[in-house]
Amino acid sequence: MAYQALYRVWRPQRFADIVGQETITQTLRNALDAHQTSHAYLFTGPRGTGKTSAAKILAKAINCPNLKAGEPCNHCESCRAITAGTLNDVIEIDAASNNGVDEIRDIRDKAKYAPTSAPYKVYIIDEVHMLSTGAFNALLKTLEEPPSHVVFILATTEPHKVPLTIISRTQRFDFQRISAQAIYSRMADILKQKEMTFEEPALKAIAKAAEGGMRDALSILDQVLSFSDNHVTLKNALQVTGSTTQQLLGDYMQAVHTQTTTKALKLLQQVLAAGKDMGRFIEDLIEYSRDLLLYQQAPQMVEQIELGTVDGQFKQLSQDFTAPALYWMIDILSDSQKQLRFTNHPDIYLEVATVKLCQPQKQQSAAVPNVTKQLTQLKEEITQLKQQLSQLQTQGIKQPIKATAKPKTRRKETQHANVAAIFPVLDQATKASLDQLKSVWTELLQQLPPQQRALMHASKPVAASPEGVVVSFDSDFLLGRASSNQAMVDALENGLDRLIGTAPKIIFVPQEEWPQVRQSYIEQHRRGTQKTTEAKTKSKTAPVISQAKSLFGSDYVEVKDD
Structure with missing residues (x-):
């Protein structure tokens, strides 16, 4: 049999197998157990967090005759057919390539027919945000009032592109990024079941590089296993992910702190010689600086983020760097990261950034003399004004003359209503x-x-x-x-x-x-109404009307408005 990728072999088959989404899976299990399932669901969240897997498990659970505690049995004919992708009543659609009106109309027409072999017909539409406006409109009525035997499960990574009219007709579940600790535990379980050896720092490096996606983590792990002959080592994991060791990052930051430009440039050359991705290296530096900043305020949070890999060098650097210095360093690295997108020579920008980072005091103190000078001048002017005021009060003059020296103040721009x-x-x-x-x-x-x-x-x-x-x-x-x-x-x-x-x-x-x-408008509107009423009253008492009343009598004169 042909080799299958890890993320396909170890795809969750029960709600309990889905990592990091306990709230969602528990809610779905309770609904299934109580027979209170909805006709339409919307699963949203980042890639590789279990949306499609949860949709398939939900399809199995809805059609499973041996449902226990909200979990499918995975042994009946229906469950095995859905797992193999051969059940005709569970239809998976990729909206990225089937996003037209005709495809959705075809779904709408076929949804009317009863399922052939399962109790429910389930439509799983992946990346539903890719549907066109016409396709969404075609789906709208069917999604609102589908046949009793049809369930729609929509999945997307960009929920903001899904119309609110669609979202309001579904039960929405937001899948969160999976924690690095949960990813690490899942990979360790898989390797133990496969009876393969690994180094713990290697799995921690892969878990961090996955950025909350289990599928990404298993894909990286698959590549590392191929690269290292079924033994996961830290060296191979760093080679595959393009990351840098914590030791090298610590040495680089130590050189920056001591302003040892030569050492920092040598460390940079080591990174370049090892073929590391420059964008990844800058990202690692930004994360390292972020962790130093957070460690000063919340050490336990950083311990959790780094999976307990905080060493003595890191703790010492968190004490050596001040918060303003770390802010400044992150700004420099972020600017360099943006510039890398538009150049074929990233090493130049990294070398320039390294030189800047090794001279933070000069950069930060450049604006200090000007501010100090201005404060000194203001203090002198205030002292002179106090002396003049004291002399005038001594001489018995109540109103002091205008001061010759006047501090310059910036005029505040005020916006007014039109x-x-x-x-x-x-x-x-x-x-x-x-x-x-x-x-x-x-x-x-x-x-x-x-x-x-x-x-x-x-x-x-x-x-x-x-x-x-x-x-x-x-x-x-x-x-x-x-x-x-x-x-x-x-x-x-x-x-x-x-x-x-x-x-x-x-x-x-x-x-x-x-x-x-608003009050001005109300008063103006009230005055306008009052003027109109007064005008009508005046028209009724015009001189012509008064003369007519005197000639013919009030009883025979009737005033009508045109």
Whole structure:
């Protein structure tokens, strides 16, 4: 029989085999045991966290006649057929390659027919976010009211791309990244059952490199086993993952702390000579600096992250480096990491970054003399002003003359509400429009790039009409940035057009001014109504009407408004 990858051979066959998702598996087991399963599920989360495996186990459990404590028996004909992928009533669909309207319509039409050999027909749609808008619309009605014998299980790594109309018709389960400790334990169990030897630091290195994905961890482990003749060693694990040993990272950071540029550059050359990936090396340095920073505040957290591999050198470095120095180092490494994407010579950027890191005091203290000088000048000016004030009070002068020396202060830019643009929106504003906007506001912000999303985090809609929307900000600074970012405003309006079918004009207002603006509008509206009433009253008592009443009598004169 042909060789199968570890992640295929050791794919979970029961809910109990799924690692790191105990809350989700327990919930599904309870629902199955109580016969309270839903007609549609949505499994979301990072890659390799067990979404598709859980979907297949759920399909087996729904159709298993020997269900015990919410777990399938894996021995009946239905369970064995689903495991082998030969049961016609369990249909797996890859939405990445079947994302058209015709494919979903075919599913909708076939779902009406009863299953052939199992109690339920189960559709597992993987990467469902890849479906087109038309395909989602075609699926919508069937997903809302499917036949009693049909269950839909949707899986995706990008839930923000799934329409809210789909999400609201499903039970959603968010799969979390698996902890490095859980990944390590699972790999150790697999190797013990396969009767293979391993070094514990090697499995810890693989668990960290997997970044929360069990499938990635088993793929790396498979590669290491092939590379090292069925014996997992730390050297081979580092070679496959491209990571660097903790000892070398510690020596590099020690050279940076002591500002020994020559030693740091030599260590860098060792990394280059070993063929390590430069992007991975910078990422390791950033994580090491992060761990040093966290260890100063929460040592137990770092012990858990590093799986108990914290050594004496690391503890000493956490005491040697100050928090501002680590902040500065992380910024330098992050900038270098961005530059590596656009160059064919990463070694140059790493060498420059190494030189910078070995001179942190010079870099950090560059701005200190200017600040000190300004503070000194301000103190001198304050002292002079106090002396002048004391002399004037002694001479009996109540109002001191203007000081010749005046410290320069930066004028604060204040954003004010655009009343001329807000009042027309309030004329047509309705609560229904505002509720509709609030319901899609979170999804609208998710469509923005991270930088723009962070800018709009301090905002919220406070009034809306079909033609416009008023958005308040609790920060004048962020309001100014948002007002000057026309590209972001256009993106918001286009996003609203996609979500609610209209593109209202967006107007920003400071949160502290919004109550005043609203009150001003109410008073103006009240005055306008009052003037209209007075005008009607005056028209009824016009001189012509009075003369008519005197000539013919009040009983024979009737006043009508045109």
